[in-house]
Amino acid sequence: MSAARACWSCKGPAGDAAFCVVCGVLQPPDSGADLFAVLGLPRGFDLDRPVLEESYRQAQQRFHPDRFATRSAGERRYSLEWITRINTAFQTLGNPLTRARHLLELLGHAAPEHRNTTPVDPAFLMEVMELREALAEVDPAADDAPRRLERLRREVEQRVDLETGLIRDSLARAMAGEGTTVLEEAVRHLDRLRYHQRFLEEVDRLEERLF
Amino acid sequence: MDLLLDIAEPGAAPLPHQLRPGEEWRVVGIDLGTTFSLVAAIDLEGRPACIPDEQGQVSLASVVHYRADGSILVGEQARALAVQSPRDTISSVKRFMGRAMEEVPAEPYRLEPGEGGMVRIRAGGRSLSPVEISAEILKELKKRAEQALGGALRGAVVTVPAYFDDAQRQATKDACRLAGLEVLRLVNEPTAAALAYGLDQGREGLYAIYDLGGGTFDISILRLTRGVFQVLATGGNSSLGGDDFDRALASLFLEEMGIAQPDPGLLQAAQQAAREAKEALTGAEETVVVLPRPEGAAYRRTLTRQEMEQRIDRLVRATGMPCRRALKDAGLTPADLEGVVLVGGSTRVPAVRRFVADLFQTEPLADLDPDRIVALGAAHQADLLAGNRRSDMLLVDVTPLSLGLETMGGLVEKVVPRNSPIPTARGQEFTTYKDGQTAMAIHVVQGERETVDQCRSLARFELRGIPPMVAGAARIRVAFQVDADGLLTVTAREMTTGVEQSVAVKPSYGLGDNEIAAMLRDALDHGAGDLQLRQLREARVEADRVRHAVLAALEQDRDLLDDQEMPAIETAMGRLQQVAGGEDHQSINDAIAALDKATVFFAQRRMDRNIRSVMTGRKVTDFS
Numbered sequence: 001m002s003a004a005r006a007c008w009s010c011k012g013p014a015g016d017a018a019f020c021v022v023c024g025v026l027q028p029p030d031s032g033a034d035l036f037a038v039l040g041l042p043r044g045f046d047l048d049r050p051v052l053e054e055s056y057r058q059a060q061q062r063f064h065p066d067r068f069a070t071r072s073a074g075e076r077r078y079s080l081e082w083i084t085r086i087n088t089a090f091q092t093l094g095n096p097l098t099r100a101r102h103l104l105e106l107l108g109h110a111a112p113e114h115r116n117t118t119p120v121d122p123a124f125l126m127e128v129m130e131l132r133e134a135l136a137e138v139d140p141a142a143d144d145a146p147r148r149l150e151r152l153r154r155e156v157e158q159r160v161d162l163e164t165g166l167i168r169d170s171l172a173r174a175m176a177g178e179g180t181t182v183l184e185e186a187v188r189h190l191d192r193l194r195y196h197q198r199f200l201e202e203v204d205r206l207e208e209r210l211f
Numbered sequence: 212m213d214l215l216l217d218i219a220e221p222g223a224a225p226l227p228h229q230l231r232p233g234e235e236w237r238v239v240g241i242d243l244g245t246t247f248s249l250v251a252a253i254d255l256e257g258r259p260a261c262i263p264d265e266q267g268q269v270s271l272a273s274v275v276h277y278r279a280d281g282s283i284l285v286g287e288q289a290r291a292l293a294v295q296s297p298r299d300t301i302s303s304v305k306r307f308m309g310r311a312m313e314e315v316p317a318e319p320y321r322l323e324p325g326e327g328g329m330v331r332i333r334a335g336g337r338s339l340s341p342v343e344i345s346a347e348i349l350k351e352l353k354k355r356a357e358q359a360l361g362g363a364l365r366g367a368v369v370t371v372p373a374y375f376d377d378a379q380r381q382a383t384k385d386a387c388r389l390a391g392l393e394v395l396r397l398v399n400e401p402t403a404a405a406l407a408y409g410l411d412q413g414r415e416g417l418y419a420i421y422d423l424g425g426g427t428f429d430i431s432i433l434r435l436t437r438g439v440f441q442v443l444a445t446g447g448n449s450s451l452g453g454d455d456f457d458r459a460l461a462s463l464f465l466e467e468m469g470i471a472q473p474d475p476g477l478l479q480a481a482q483q484a485a486r487e488a489k490e491a492l493t494g495a496e497e498t499v500v501v502l503p504r505p506e507g508a509a510y511r512r513t514l515t516r517q518e519m520e521q522r523i524d525r526l527v528r529a530t531g532m533p534c535r536r537a538l539k540d541a542g543l544t545p546a547d548l549e550g551v552v553l554v555g556g557s558t559r560v561p562a563v564r565r566f567v568a569d570l571f572q573t574e575p576l577a578d579l580d581p582d583r584i585v586a587l588g589a590a591h592q593a594d595l596l597a598g599n600r601r602s603d604m605l606l607v608d609v610t611p612l613s614l615g616l617e618t619m620g621g622l623v624e625k626v627v628p629r630n631s632p633i634p635t636a637r638g639q640e641f642t643t644y645k646d647g648q649t650a651m652a653i654h655v656v657q658g659e660r661e662t663v664d665q666c667r668s669l670a671r672f673e674l675r676g677i678p679p680m681v682a683g684a685a686r687i688r689v690a691f692q693v694d695a696d697g698l699l700t701v702t703a704r705e706m707t708t709g710v711e712q713s714v715a716v717k718p719s720y721g722l723g724d725n726e727i728a729a730m731l732r733d734a735l736d737h738g739a740g741d742l743q744l745r746q747l748r749e750a751r752v753e754a755d756r757v758r759h760a761v762l763a764a765l766e767q768d769r770d771l772l773d774d775q776e777m778p779a780i781e782t783a784m785g786r787l788q789q790v791a792g793g794e795d796h797q798s799i800n801d802a803i804a805a806l807d808k809a810t811v812f813f814a815q816r817r818m819d820r821n822i823r824s825v826m827t828g829r830k831v832t833d834f835s
Contacts, residue, residue, distance in 0.1 A: 053436075057436055057437070057441075060439055060441075061438070061605060064605055064607070066596060066605060066695075067605075069595075070597065070598035080695075083634055084634055084692075087634070
């Protein structure tokens, strides 16, 4: 946001804050701001859940449309834009996978949206296929289904932790300016993390059938 | 310059649209229930209270009677006529909101199809929409509130089941409009209840709200932190409630009477007897049921609580799955909860309480009247939205069902996952499938299943005027916006030219009735089959696209290939065509990969020739 911006309401100098310094009216959100900035968080992969939740709560308190229900149509519209960004930020940053993807974008490396973008390591592919076979073998009607699903979940969750740690490292190095090979590395681990998360989603779906 | 002269202290601008102190808005909270409805407002002490009618009754039976002379009765007077003229006396109209004819039980009404596939009901010689019938109930509540508050209402917060879909919410809002009520906000029933409960006790922490009403069941998991009521997950069944208990008991009585096809009057009488028995068995261990027969001696039997519980056991258990799923969605176990709050008259049934205590491993909380708590919370929210007082209190709700789009092969691409905080906006980019394609059909669906025909269809529209381009070059962004009422707007836009279409999703004709529940149940029953089917369909669609793309490329740039290169591609194409008709998605994918490999160099050469930047860096699989 530029400090020279004029307030849409009073036409005075609004400053670069969310609310005009002159008349106190809500300003439109800066569409260029990254999602960390939306919640007032430092840019980085490490993010404690309670910290994220507290910033989210504070942002809700300041910008939720309910706070502007009796204000002008302009402010009501901007509060809707703000809260939409805030909700997107909360959901994106709350998940390590989407958080990493957003960071990669900010680092100028468009994150892969589709499969087949990076060559997949055959050894990794074998691992994934073995896990999938094990999942396919689980019979939801069998008594041991919950136990087997739980064991598979734990196994994959360990891999998720491993990949998440590796993403954390490579992103930290990339942000310290170590260049593009580190980013490629991050993308590779991100790909693997996505495989694992998809797998966990399928475990979820199967588990719901046991409810 | 005039504008600048008005500048006041920061944050304290006396803007013309703000109200002067003391000039409070007359606003109310309305709980529009399946079996009865309530209206509440903030009283002189600043506490929410339900507004009684002239006889001192706060609950209004949600029953509307249409006389042949055109006059209309609402409430207890209407209910008294249900047995005598069952077809002209509409109860539980909430079940018909936003629904098609084949989605609702007909008995004892005369149903007919209306515009957009919505159901209509014939009563008192008129054809009525559920929206009109609901509006009669709302008008009655409005009249009552205006008398009590001494003037016209400025607006109302109206509650809906958390599990209501877009069509049901839209229908509710339309009913308010028809009744001359300005809707300040649609609020989910369990969320309103949590608000009343949390504020009453100044509580913090994680709570589950178990809301079993006359016709709907909701479960919501909330976190209460310093004024923010954040819904973490919600679930339910929009056609399960105490009415179903009554029906189960009534069918027992009719069975025992040996009547398979009761006339509408007898059916009504049996259901009323069932309701009375159910209520009696809340306190008593047994009760006597008497039903007059069309001829002969009256049917008479003693019903024990245990017998009733056996009869409704399956229904009570049906509330378990949504609860377990909501807990899981919130990433919680029962031990994480501070408590479970009971809402809705049907939670008075002892079997329900036992089931909840068992499920959540804690004694449920019911220190506020479960019939009134929703209306009280709604009144609170109305007061806050009207700006009548300053408070840190804030409700943050979520979408109950995933929203998505139909993609190739009848599959659903989820755009807004269930339990996303609202308001929310999400977008997804799509591209054209064929060269020169100028229009794209957009089909919006709601539900958890992976195939379109098993989700609820919300809207269809077409984005036209896409400039002819190579397949895959157009970038069509479909944006979903869910507002604070939970209502959806969808916009489609071609990004390179800015051609745009938008649609506010109106109730459109969709699937079979009990569907939200049934849809979810099916999703769980068919999960594995779905997955395989999905993989196969995906593979087939992909095979089709790749073949299309390669053929189109060959037609254009065949001269880039020499006589040795061409056969390799043809072999790979032939192989793909051969396996694409089969049932094994893996061999289709393998053939796609092989064709992909065989055409890499061709794609490279085409790209060098074709300076179209949109294709740079893509492989043949990305052409289409």
